[in-house]
Amino acid sequence: MATLHPVDHHTRDQLNTYLAKIEDVLEADVLSIFSPIMPGLESTVKNVVEMYQNRRCRIAIVLDTLGGVVEVVERIVSVIRAHYKKVDFLIPDRAMSAGTVFVMAGDRIFMSYFSCLGPIDPQIEKDGEFVPALSYLNQYQRLCEKAEAGTLNSAELLLLNKLDLGELDQFEQARALSRDLLTDWLSKYKFKDWTTHSSNDACVTDADKKKRAQEIADVLSDNERWHSHGRMISRDTLVSEPIRLKIEKLEDEPKLFPYFDKYVGLLQDYVQRGNFVSFVHTREYF
Numbered sequence: 001m002a003t004l005h006p007v008d009h010h011t012r013d014q015l016n017t018y019l020a021k022i023e024d025v026l027e028a029d030v031l032s033i034f035s036p037i038m039p040g041l042e043s044t045v046k047n048v049v050e051m052y053q054n055r056r057c058r059i060a061i062v063l064d065t066l067g068g069v070v071e072v073v074e075r076i077v078s079v080i081r082a083h084y085k086k087v088d089f090l091i092p093d094r095a096m097s098a099g100t101v102f103v104m105a106g107d108r109i110f111m112s113y114f115s116c117l118g119p120i121d122p123q124i125e126k127d128g129e130f131v132p133a134l135s136y137l138n139q140y141q142r143l144c145e146k147a148e149a150g151t152l153n154s155a156e157l158l159l160l161n162k163l164d165l166g167e168l169d170q171f172e173q174a175r176a177l178s179r180d181l182l183t184d185w186l187s188k189y190k191f192k193d194w195t196t197h198s199s200n201d202a203c204v205t206d207a208d209k210k211k212r213a214q215e216i217a218d219v220l221s222d223n224e225r226w227h228s229h230g231r232m233i234s235r236d237t238l239v240s241e242p243i244r245l246k247i248e249k250l251e252d253e254p255k256l257f258p259y260f261d262k263y264v265g266l267l268q269d270y271v272q273r274g275n276f277v278s279f280v281h282t283r284e285y286f
Contacts, residue, residue, distance in 0.1 A: 014266060015263060015281065016283055018266070019032075019263060019281070019282075022256065022259050023283070026060045028056055029055060029084075030060045030283070031281075032280065033045070034064045034268070034271050035065060036066060036067070037070075038069060038072065041278065042076050042079065044278075044280055045080070045280070049080065052282070058084060058088065059088070061087065061088070061089050063089055063099060064094065065098075065099040066097070067096040070174065070178050073181070074177075077181075080105070086107050087105065087189070088107060090250070091110065092114075092268075093115060093116075093268075095118070097118050106189060107192070108248055110249075111238075116234050118229070118231060119223065119225075120179070120221050121175075143156055182213065183210065183217050184213075186209075186216060187213040190245075216245065219242055267279075
């Protein structure tokens with residue numbers, strides 16, 4: 001860890017004070033991740049989680065991310081679930097794309113009116129940059145439909161011929177992985193206490209949970225619905241039809257919200273002033 005300047009010591013002490021209050025209220029270890037989800041983050045999370053001297057049975061993950069690589073998310077979830085039976089996610093700002101898939105591995109999700117998730121549009125590395133996979137797949141589908149209808153112009157034909165079928169398959173597999181992970185985690189964790197249907201009091205089966213999770217995955221991966229990789233999906237949208245997820249309101253937690261709000265504000269300011277691309281914080285790691 002880098003040497004801290006005096007002002008950093010003060011910031012760390014203040015952050016740790018707020019974090020301790022949050023941990024006491026939630027009766028959980030708190031892990032803050034303000035970072036793109038890129039290779040290397042999974043190793044950091046593993047090392048940080050293993051540092052806890054006195055581990056609780058619950059962890060609360062404060063997550064702020066624009067997304068990243070869903071395979072990294074899968075490895076992080078495997079680490080978290082190896083150490084904790086219960087996992088909460090607290091979203092102060094945004095958890096987009098792969099971050100949305102990550103959140104679905106939680107037992108509870110806390111959001112404010114300002115918080116948002118995003119479409120589960122996986123990012124794939126192409127020419128040294130990460131690009132949204134669904135944009136390529138949707139464009140390919142449109143060009144194929146125009147070709148079948150005989151309305152493809154010469155410029156579009158040239159574009160269609162330049163598309164790499166191997167890359168398109170990679171994009172398709174990335175989309176399938178995001179959907180599969182979200183479906184598996186929602187049905188296993190978020191829906192684990194869903195035992196009866198509210199409409200008729202019938203027992204909820206594993207097949208019911210899987211079907212409901214698949215419906216949510218369909219909506220969140222529908223690029224035609226959201227139109228943009230970076231489109232915000234608010235708490236109100238998430239709890240309404242057709243998604244209907246149970247989301248806890250941060251504002252309705254009077255013992256938690258004041259400390260959480262101060263903690264996040266100070267942490268965001270520290271990350272921005274330090275120009276940190278990736279920042280992870282626990283009571284034992286700064």
